[in-house]
Amino acid sequence: MSFFGKLKERMFRSSSKLDEGLDALVASDPAPADEGADESPAAPPKTPDTPVETGGTPAIAPIPSPVPAPDARTDAARPGLLSRLTGRADAPRRVLDDNFIEELEDLLVQADLGVETALKVTANIAAGRFGRRVTTQEIKQALADEVARIMEPVAKPLPLYPNKPQVVLVVGVNGAGKTTTIGKLASQFRAAGKSVIIAAGDTFRAAAVEQLQVWGDRAGVPVMTAPEGSDPASLAFDALTRAQAEGADLLMIDTAGRLQNRADLMEELAKIVRVIRKKDPSAPHNTLLVLDATTGQNAVTQVEVFRQMADVSGLIMTKLDGTARGGVLVALADRFGLPIHAIGVGEQIDDLDAFDPQDFAAALTGTGR
Numbered sequence: 001m002s003f004f005g006k007l008k009e010r011m012f013r014s015s016s017k018l019d020e021g022l023d024a025l026v027a028s029d030p031a032p033a034d035e036g037a038d039e040s041p042a043a044p045p046k047t048p049d050t051p052v053e054t055g056g057t058p059a060i061a062p063i064p065s066p067v068p069a070p071d072a073r074t075d076a077a078r079p080g081l082l083s084r085l086t087g088r089a090d091a092p093r094r095v096l097d098d099n100f101i102e103e104l105e106d107l108l109v110q111a112d113l114g115v116e117t118a119l120k121v122t123a124n125i126a127a128g129r130f131g132r133r134v135t136t137q138e139i140k141q142a143l144a145d146e147v148a149r150i151m152e153p154v155a156k157p158l159p160l161y162p163n164k165p166q167v168v169l170v171v172g173v174n175g176a177g178k179t180t181t182i183g184k185l186a187s188q189f190r191a192a193g194k195s196v197i198i199a200a201g202d203t204f205r206a207a208a209v210e211q212l213q214v215w216g217d218r219a220g221v222p223v224m225t226a227p228e229g230s231d232p233a234s235l236a237f238d239a240l241t242r243a244q245a246e247g248a249d250l251l252m253i254d255t256a257g258r259l260q261n262r263a264d265l266m267e268e269l270a271k272i273v274r275v276i277r278k279k280d281p282s283a284p285h286n287t288l289l290v291l292d293a294t295t296g297q298n299a300v301t302q303v304e305v306f307r308q309m310a311d312v313s314g315l316i317m318t319k320l321d322g323t324a325r326g327g328v329l330v331a332l333a334d335r336f337g338l339p340i341h342a343i344g345v346g347e348q349i350d351d352l353d354a355f356d357p358q359d360f361a362a363a364l365t366g367t368g369r
């Protein structure tokens with residue numbers, strides 16, 4: 001299955017609230033039009049060609065008339081054979097008015113786009129459409145276009161540099177998916193013919209080290225470990241020494257993610273950087289922040305916190321499968337503009353891929369491709 005296939009199938013599979021919410025938004029016509037017209041698209045027109053205004057409040061979309069409205073530009077408003085076959089002539093419509101805009105904003109906030117981004121996106125969707133009768137499909141497509149427009153500038157694969165080894169520091173809170181992501185990336189680099197070494201820098205958790213070893217075995221990549229509780233900076237130094245001696249292409253350094261004691265963690269990360277720079281002043285070449293999509297708006301806080309602690313160069317978002325909170329990625333892109341290198345949609349080795357804004361927008365809005 002293609003990665004987009006997986007993304008579409010898994011992303012929000014359990015709770016695709018945005019897609020359903022948009023359907024409900026247009027269908028939840030506060031002043032429903034004549035039901036009869038819905039069931040009989042071929043019936044004579046019961047509605048005027050332009051939206052009906054009822055006492056100052058813009059009318060809610062009448063069920064589409066078989067007679068094209070003068071301003072209609074979509075096939076749905078031209079009930080030809082194709083429209084009837086695809087059912088689009090019957091598509092519910094609703095006037096895009098203030099209420100609609102407010103409800104759309106709420107829906108986007110619930111989908112974790114964050115208030116600021118939700119307001120911006122909604123305003124852009126409404127521009128040029130205000131007062132018009134719109135279908136769900138039109139709104140979904142407009143939303144998908146807006147999301148893709150925001151995400152396009154940040155969709156950048158992890159850059160590979162000629163430096164040998166390229167040192168990749170991986171940071172993020174416990175459980176975000178750092179270990180899994182390192183395993184998946186290592187496996188992909190190996191498949192691309194690169195030699196990789198992993199340093200298990202979370203020396204305080206034996207389980208984390210073991211898990212990394214399992215991933216290293218799977219990927220066919222050596223994992224350097226140190227005794228429990230030992231200094232991660234010292235391990236990083238040794239790992240870089242070995243990577244340089246062996247001419248490895250990449251050194252990936254896992255780190256601890258204990259945010260409970262921010263000062264300690266900050267010092268630990270700073271020390272790792274200080275120490276590896278003794279061997280390579282240009283290292284680390286990438287500092288990847290791994291974020292868990294299921295934490296929703298918490299991811300925004302995590303970016304803020306980790307940017308204070310480390311020179312974060314890019315993001316990887318995991319667990320986009322089975323969550324309704326993937327919209328937070330739009331908020332992150334809009335707010336921070338940090339490159340999004342990859343997304344994870346499962347626990348298997350091939351469940352990580354480069355971030356594609358069009359695919360993501362399509363999966364998020366349910367427009368499909």
Ligand SMILES: Nc1nc2c(ncn2[C@@H]2O[C@H](COP(=O)(O)OP(=O)(O)OP(=O)(O)O)[C@@H](O)[C@H]2O)c(=O)[nH]1
Binds near residue numbers: 343351
């Ligand atoms: N569904 C899903 N689960 C994932 C994904 N990425 C990681 N996981 C799971 O998330 C859990 C935590 O992942 P880890 O890789 O151990 O996270 P970590 O950041 O290294 O956590 P610590 O080892 O506690 O520091 C594991 O059970 C992974 O299998 C993903 O994209 N989708």
